[in-house]
Amino acid sequence: MTLYAAKGVKKLYGEPCGECVSHTGDEAGTNQCPVCGSVVACASVDLDVREGEVLGIVGESGSGKSSLAEILALDADATAGAVTYANHDGNLLETDYETRRRLRDHDVGMVHQHVRDGLNLEFTGGGNVAEKLLSAGWRNYEEIRERVFELFERTEIPTERVDDPTTTYSGGMQRRVQIARALANNPDVIVLDEPTTGLDVSVQAQVLDTFRRVQREKGVATIVVSHDLGVIRLLADRTLVMRHGRVVEGGLTDRIMEDPHHEYTQKLINSVI
Numbered sequence: 001m002t003l004y005a006a007k008g009v010k011k012l013y014g015e016p017c018g019e020c021v022s023h024t025g026d027e028a029g030t031n032q033c034p035v036c037g038s039v040v041a042c043a044s045v046d047l048d049v050r051e052g053e054v055l056g057i058v059g060e061s062g063s064g065k066s067s068l069a070e071i072l073a074l075d076a077d078a079t080a081g082a083v084t085y086a087n088h089d090g091n092l093l094e095t096d097y098e099t100r101r102r103l104r105d106h107d108v109g110m111v112h113q114h115v116r117d118g119l120n121l122e123f124t125g126g127g128n129v130a131e132k133l134l135s136a137g138w139r140n141y142e143e144i145r146e147r148v149f150e151l152f153e154r155t156e157i158p159t160e161r162v163d164d165p166t167t168t169y170s171g172g173m174q175r176r177v178q179i180a181r182a183l184a185n186n187p188d189v190i191v192l193d194e195p196t197t198g199l200d201v202s203v204q205a206q207v208l209d210t211f212r213r214v215q216r217e218k219g220v221a222t223i224v225v226s227h228d229l230g231v232i233r234l235l236a237d238r239t240l241v242m243r244h245g246r247v248v249e250g251g252l253t254d255r256i257m258e259d260p261h262h263e264y265t266q267k268l269i270n271s272v273i
């Protein structure tokens with residue numbers, strides 16, 4: 001059953017002239033409207049993710065992945081379109097500020113590409129996770145502390161570092177704190193934006209392994225966005241390929257990797273073989 005979906009999601013930057021979508025895209029070879037200069041980050045994106053499933057979105061830099069991820073995580077507005085969630089009526093993009101905040105606190109977690117967007121570096125690592133619990137209504141100090149320790153253990157962050165400032169954590173640990181934060185209130189859906197950016201290769205693998213284990217244990221539906229086919233191959237059951245703000249191909253990840261249909265996907269795969 002579909003848990004979370006996007007329908008006709010459109011995101012334009014600039015002052016659109018009304019013809020931007022028809023002047024851009026795969027055939028035009030650009031996402032920038034030649035008439036008015038607006039950028040079509042997402043043209044009309046449809047996707048769905050089922051309970052426990054991992055959906056990958058892959059594409060080169062500028063293809064619209066982060067814009068889409070932020071909209072799906074209810075962190076940014078779309079120009080048009082709908083995001084739906086099986087446990088909530090209507091279009092989530094049309095909900096009021098409070099409802100959106102509640103959904104972000106309880107139902108939809110996000111791991112941002114850049115640490116500064118996902119964490120308050122002036123807080124301790126534990127404080128960053130506790131903040132998420134507090135905003136979801138947790139009030140008892142002992143219970144919060146216990147939950148933070150549990151999340152640190154689950155995401156393999158040394159618990160003796162819980163009260164250290166987040167600035168003193170390694171890049172891999174900071175990413176783990178973001179994952180712990182995103183998981184804090186047992187969301188149904190997590191959006192991961194470029195989960196390995198800025199990490200050493202060996203650390204990348206460890207962080208992805210941790211995420212994959214936790215994701216499977218909890219069965220949390222995940223949308224993972226990356227330019228890195230290795231990340232997508234490791235995590236995603238199904239994959240969508242984006243280019244110039246459009247989904248140009250979609251299917252089971254194994255099929256996409258072994259038998260890519262679209263010329264662009266073929267190039268993307270050949271470039272890493």
Ligand SMILES: Nc1ncnc2c1ncn2[C@@H]1O[C@H](COP(=O)(O)OP(=O)(O)OP(=O)(O)O)[C@@H](O)[C@H]1O
Nearest residue numbers: 013031039041060061062063064065066067068227
């Ligand atoms: N705030 C903004 N104002 C104007 N244009 C923007 C803005 N944010 C993104 N864009 C443009 O929208 C397009 C899609 O950007 P987006 O960051 O969503 O792509 P991406 O696939 O995530 O790329 P990357 O991996 O480099 O982050 C790009 O052409 C980008 O320059």
